[in-house]
Amino acid sequence: MKPEEFRTAAHALVDWIADYRERIPDLPVQSRVKPGDVAGMLPTSAPVAPESFDAVLRDLDRVVVPGITQVQHPSFFGWFPSNATLSSVLGDFATAGLGALGITWQSAPSLTEVEEVVVGWLRELTGLPESWRGVIQDTASTACLVALLAARERATDYSETRGGLQAEPAPMTVYTTEYAHSSIPKAVALAGFGADNLRVVATDPWTRAMLPEALAEAVAADVADGRRPVAVVVNVGTTGTTAVDPLAEIVPIAREHGMWVHVDAAMAGSALLLPEMRGLVAGLDGADSLTWNPHKWMGAVLDCSLMYVADPQHLVRVMATGPSYLRSAVDGEVTQFKDWGIPLGRRFRALKLWFQLRLDGVEAIQARLRRDLANARALAEQVEAAEGWRVLAPVALQTVVLRHEPRAWVAPDGDVLDGAALDAHTLAWVDEVNSSGAAFITPAKLDGRWSVRVSIGAEPTTSDDVAALWHLLRTTAERD
Amino acid sequence: MKPEEFRTAAHALVDWIADYRERIPDLPVQSRVKPGDVAGMLPTSAPVAPESFDAVLRDLDRVVVPGITQVQHPSFFGWFPSNATLSSVLGDFATAGLGALGITWQSAPSLTEVEEVVVGWLRELTGLPESWRGVIQDTASTACLVALLAARERATDYSETRGGLQAEPAPMTVYTTEYAHSSIPKAVALAGFGADNLRVVATDPWTRAMLPEALAEAVAADVADGRRPVAVVVNVGTTGTTAVDPLAEIVPIAREHGMWVHVDAAMAGSALLLPEMRGLVAGLDGADSLTWNPHKWMGAVLDCSLMYVADPQHLVRVMATGPSYLRSAVDGEVTQFKDWGIPLGRRFRALKLWFQLRLDGVEAIQARLRRDLANARALAEQVEAAEGWRVLAPVALQTVVLRHEPRAWVAPDGDVLDGAALDAHTLAWVDEVNSSGAAFITPAKLDGRWSVRVSIGAEPTTSDDVAALWHLLRTTAERD
Numbered sequence: 001m002k003p004e005e006f007r008t009a010a011h012a013l014v015d016w017i018a019d020y021r022e023r024i025p026d027l028p029v030q031s032r033v034k035p036g037d038v039a040g041m042l043p044t045s046a047p048v049a050p051e052s053f054d055a056v057l058r059d060l061d062r063v064v065v066p067g068i069t070q071v072q073h074p075s076f077f078g079w080f081p082s083n084a085t086l087s088s089v090l091g092d093f094a095t096a097g098l099g100a101l102g103i104t105w106q107s108a109p110s111l112t113e114v115e116e117v118v119v120g121w122l123r124e125l126t127g128l129p130e131s132w133r134g135v136i137q138d139t140a141s142t143a144c145l146v147a148l149l150a151a152r153e154r155a156t157d158y159s160e161t162r163g164g165l166q167a168e169p170a171p172m173t174v175y176t177t178e179y180a181h182s183s184i185p186k187a188v189a190l191a192g193f194g195a196d197n198l199r200v201v202a203t204d205p206w207t208r209a210m211l212p213e214a215l216a217e218a219v220a221a222d223v224a225d226g227r228r229p230v231a232v233v234v235n236v237g238t239t240g241t242t243a244v245d246p247l248a249e250i251v252p253i254a255r256e257h258g259m260w261v262h263v264d265a266a267m268a269g270s271a272l273l274l275p276e277m278r279g280l281v282a283g284l285d286g287a288d289s290l291t292w293n294p295h296k297w298m299g300a301v302l303d304c305s306l307m308y309v310a311d312p313q314h315l316v317r318v319m320a321t322g323p324s325y326l327r328s329a330v331d332g333e334v335t336q337f338k339d340w341g342i343p344l345g346r347r348f349r350a351l352k353l354w355f356q357l358r359l360d361g362v363e364a365i366q367a368r369l370r371r372d373l374a375n376a377r378a379l380a381e382q383v384e385a386a387e388g389w390r391v392l393a394p395v396a397l398q399t400v401v402l403r404h405e406p407r408a409w410v411a412p413d414g415d416v417l418d419g420a421a422l423d424a425h426t427l428a429w430v431d432e433v434n435s436s437g438a439a440f441i442t443p444a445k446l447d448g449r450w451s452v453r454v455s456i457g458a459e460p461t462t463s464d465d466v467a468a469l470w471h472l473l474r475t476t477a478e479r480d
Numbered sequence: 481m482k483p484e485e486f487r488t489a490a491h492a493l494v495d496w497i498a499d500y501r502e503r504i505p506d507l508p509v510q511s512r513v514k515p516g517d518v519a520g521m522l523p524t525s526a527p528v529a530p531e532s533f534d535a536v537l538r539d540l541d542r543v544v545v546p547g548i549t550q551v552q553h554p555s556f557f558g559w560f561p562s563n564a565t566l567s568s569v570l571g572d573f574a575t576a577g578l579g580a581l582g583i584t585w586q587s588a589p590s591l592t593e594v595e596e597v598v599v600g601w602l603r604e605l606t607g608l609p610e611s612w613r614g615v616i617q618d619t620a621s622t623a624c625l626v627a628l629l630a631a632r633e634r635a636t637d638y639s640e641t642r643g644g645l646q647a648e649p650a651p652m653t654v655y656t657t658e659y660a661h662s663s664i665p666k667a668v669a670l671a672g673f674g675a676d677n678l679r680v681v682a683t684d685p686w687t688r689a690m691l692p693e694a695l696a697e698a699v700a701a702d703v704a705d706g707r708r709p710v711a712v713v714v715n716v717g718t719t720g721t722t723a724v725d726p727l728a729e730i731v732p733i734a735r736e737h738g739m740w741v742h743v744d745a746a747m748a749g750s751a752l753l754l755p756e757m758r759g760l761v762a763g764l765d766g767a768d769s770l771t772w773n774p775h776k777w778m779g780a781v782l783d784c785s786l787m788y789v790a791d792p793q794h795l796v797r798v799m800a801t802g803p804s805y806l807r808s809a810v811d812g813e814v815t816q817f818k819d820w821g822i823p824l825g826r827r828f829r830a831l832k833l834w835f836q837l838r839l840d841g842v843e844a845i846q847a848r849l850r851r852d853l854a855n856a857r858a859l860a861e862q863v864e865a866a867e868g869w870r871v872l873a874p875v876a877l878q879t880v881v882l883r884h885e886p887r888a889w890v891a892p893d894g895d896v897l898d899g900a901a902l903d904a905h906t907l908a909w910v911d912e913v914n915s916s917g918a919a920f921i922t923p924a925k926l927d928g929r930w931s932v933r934v935s936i937g938a939e940p941t942t943s944d945d946v947a948a949l950w951h952l953l954r955t956t957a958e959r960d
Binding site: 007014017033035042046047049071085086089094099100107110111118124125142149160166172183192302321326342344345347359363442445 | 528
């Protein structure tokens, strides 16, 4: 496609995107398509001859949009916020338009250096240690795997250069809680530690936060059994209830045994943009790595996960490659981000952060985050005050975990009298809410029973939207 | 940012991108900035208040563009082509504008199903086995790691569910050649096999292709020593010389030992769009996985790597997660791509392929690839015919590996008389070419000496551009 054809088509696409964003509030939040509906609308083979851009644009409306659960909708309260702010979309568009290739510093010096600077800005804005350095990974899943690989290799004095993990004598163990994100046990598995060597440390029954004394005991028991504790994944803002493990108490235990401390703050990291929330990661100075996702609450369009490390050499020693065709005269003076993660080829991801921070400004982002925290607290208070409703976990961030608990099945003190009936009721009214298209919330199991996560923080969500949601929840659940 | 502000800014950005693409031929191909130049132009802290879009746009010209080696330039002959066709840029822009969240089928059914369909189109277009299924990964580096993790787990009857790799008795071995991409030994290291268990199989001195009998011997020796051969990475189009390992002869050896066969066709995969080039992967039916990168020669903007597998259950068994908050009623009926790779959150990457195939049409893409193959053959013929020049490897694809060999240092039969002088000469004239800004080529070591890779295939590169390059190479190298 020539630049002039692109110009015409892209202007049309800009208008389509702006129109689409404007009409999102009128769309059902949850996609209503059935399995196979979308695929069934597409031809079985690729087109031999070019189609018009109009035809493609029409298919965005006909095929694509109905098949999307609208996470940019003001009444999206599901999973976690997944904001794609239009300022960051502009940056992402510039990334694609430039078509730069990030393989070495030389291939695109500005890709590397803008990333260094902007990731540095965000380090400062979130109050992370000045000496730490950061890199953009695709997701927190990958970042956690990278951290565990670095931990594994540091603990084995770089076994990858010899016989690998399979030649290691004593088994290595990794610690986290049952509330860790599913990507944590997955990373433990992929890194080769094995499920038997993942320790699920006990948590406080109300806060769901790791109990440091339980960690200390688990570590001591493994050491006594001849195992090697090598890493602890500290959850700051779990997916289920945004539980916050006590980092400051965990770090000394880990350091005593030379363990790698990885902080998974995928969701909570955005909150660190607010100075008053920095207590979430008190004690970070003694940790090794932290990851958070600007592509969640802050609003950089997917995929954009920040990974900060106390010492990048632990990544470089594990990940570096140096084929002759990638060498240059400046190799010693520059950062080679290819050596900080798994992929060689990297997108110019920093542009979406750079654009968003500059076009929105930090104050406006902070104001939005504070709005969401206040909305969550206000909702929690209303839920607490409502007959037959219960808040099931502390509201540490912007997510309220709640349940409608009719007295037939739950005693006033919270004792569940008929769990099966309660679960059926919960799933039924959540499905009714989601099927209505008016709002989207996520059912999740908590202590073995279905609960409901209301995760506030979509960019356009106001207090009115939260009030409307609460009205919808009450009328739906209480009617059933 | 509101949709109306976005509309205004995005229209300006469209024109900026179209103008930029038009003026790329006038830019120096290799970026001339020095380490720290780009970072030095940026403020040390993020802006508190919003800046104007004009200011950001000016910085694309002032800060970003000078710091990019112009891989979209008609005289870019470096590394491998990294085309970002404007048709695919439109698709990528739609991806960002939609802001969809790919975590489960439910979160964006069209993200999953368009990916299934378009990846299926490309399976058909490249002649891969009908029963194979595909997924988009970020890069071939990640895809190879995923393949080796799947191989590791299949070979250990899923050790990740027990004691992990560290509990496995006999060491497992992996096979490839010295010409494998740097991501292959990296993946071996990350997967925990250890460098000692990576077998570098002997190759033919001219084709640099794996010698099947050497593979058979290496495997037999490991088996005799009590090791377990678990995987072979077959290189179809190496980075150095686009060497092609003989898949059809490798597969039977691998199958005899139950080894996983992963085909790394990162570059060569685009050529499979041409029916006459399918011989590159003859014998694929017995392999387990193949990866190729539409973000290289074909031209889908970074990052977009296709990974096809004979049986996706081998990925799912290793990668699947199922937290309660991601469950839905249709889980059994749909594809969950989160279980086919490392990240949970995925971009709607299929749109850039869908847009490119529809807007360009397959015939035009094929014609461009054939143009590049013809240009490479023509260049190789001219090099061969020129006094003092030599083509150093078969031209299997679109890359010509060559050297200027003055008679003072190289005998007419190719015997290098003074290697140090020859290397100094090669690096000097390549640096002169690249520093001129007129073209960009990549020096690379081959058989211990510096050679020059001329990798043809940037989207705008015509036979005139190749002729101009050849003239530039001659005048530069022969003058020195």
